[in-house]
Amino acid sequence: MTQPFLKANERIDGLPSQNINIIQNPDMFSYSLDAILLAHFADVKGKGKGLSVDLGSGTGAVGLFYAPKVTGEIKLVEIQPELAEMAQRSIELNNLHERVSVLQADMKDIFNEIQPGSVETVLTNPPYFPLTETTKTNIDKHYEIARHELMINLPELAQITNKLLKNNGKVYMVHRPERLADIFAAFAARKLMIKRIQFVYGKANREANMVLIEAIKSGRPGGVRIMPPLIAYTDDNDYTSEVHDILYGKAWHE
Template identity: 80%
Template sequence: MIEPILNKGERIDGLPAQNIHIIQNPDMFSYSLDAILLAHFAGIKGKGAGLTVDLGAGTGAVGLFYAPKVTGKIKLVEIQPELADMAARSIVMNGLEERVSVLKSDMKAIFDDIAPGSAETVLSNPPYFPLNETTKTNKDEHYELARHELTIDLPGLAQVANKLLKNNGKFYMVHRPERLSDIFAALSARKLMIKRIRFVYGKVDREANMVLVEAIKSGRPGGVRILPPIIAYTMANDYTAEVKEILYGASWTK
């Protein structure tokens, strides 16, 4: 690891299983377990040599955690300059400059830089919460953009993913289970057919609080597989054995 120069308020967090380190500022936004589980869930298309795009990358956690699984190039798309800058420095810190890069842009305006139909894989940990008359947004600008659909909604995200992907390319997303009907509607209307779903539960006696989704561009309708659930914590508030293995076990490439 190359030691970076950190700005005020920044720290380095890491994922031991992938030997990846991320620069972030908790006063702006920090990745959480959803980013790790998405990167772990996302499959490898072919030999992993194709282009991967991470939409709404934040500090780059999902794309960087996914990077050791593949050999192809990865583009991290992030609209917030401060988060994009941290992602760019994390790329250098991890020695991934030859394969991973940051595009500071609204994801709807990336097609001069990333050709339509060029991506094998698209990843996204998007804003979870829609805007409506009763929405209470976070007063912090960085959290507001990361958590609420201020710059793009689910249909818009699905449209961008569809335009980026080659036919039969894969789209992977983590979201909230209560938005599942919206997710199905948005993706299927844009020829992204859901093929795998995995629910994540905080504890065994609670409702699911995350859903991991895999969709394929121009895939056949139907054939959705519901995978075994992930339980994040034991009743004693420790990580479960499965989550410990994801975080601290062998590299996901093995």
């Protein structure tokens, strides 16, 4: 592992099960459990040789956590230069520079760099909250862009995903359950057929606070599978055995 150059207020956080470390700055943006669960939820097609793209990658957590599962190239797309630069250093930290790269750009403007119809898998942990007249966005610009649909909304994201993917390519998304109707509408309009859903609960006997979604480009309508629920924490605020195993157990690709 390459020794990284850390800037002020930066730290290194690791995912032991995948042997991946991420450079983070809590003053800008830090990944959370949703990024880990998305990378774990995302399947691999064939031997994983196809191109994968992480849209809105932030510091690169989802794409880097997914990297040990596949053998193909991964591109991390991030609009914010500070986060993209941290992602690049995390790539070097994990010695993944030969097949993982960062594209610092608005995802609407990436098609000169990524050929339309060339992508096997899209991963995305997009902004969860729509903009309304009463929206109170975070004062910090990094969190504003990451949490609120300032730069991209669901219909635009679905359009970009459709353009990137090969026919029968797949997209994996983590989002909020209250946006499910919006997600279904946006995906259906772009021929992204939802095939698998898993709800994540903070604790048992509470409402779901996260949803993991798999969709396929130009897939047949119908046939949606609802996977068993995933509960993150026990009543004592410890990780459940299932989540603990995702974080600290065997590598996901074994």
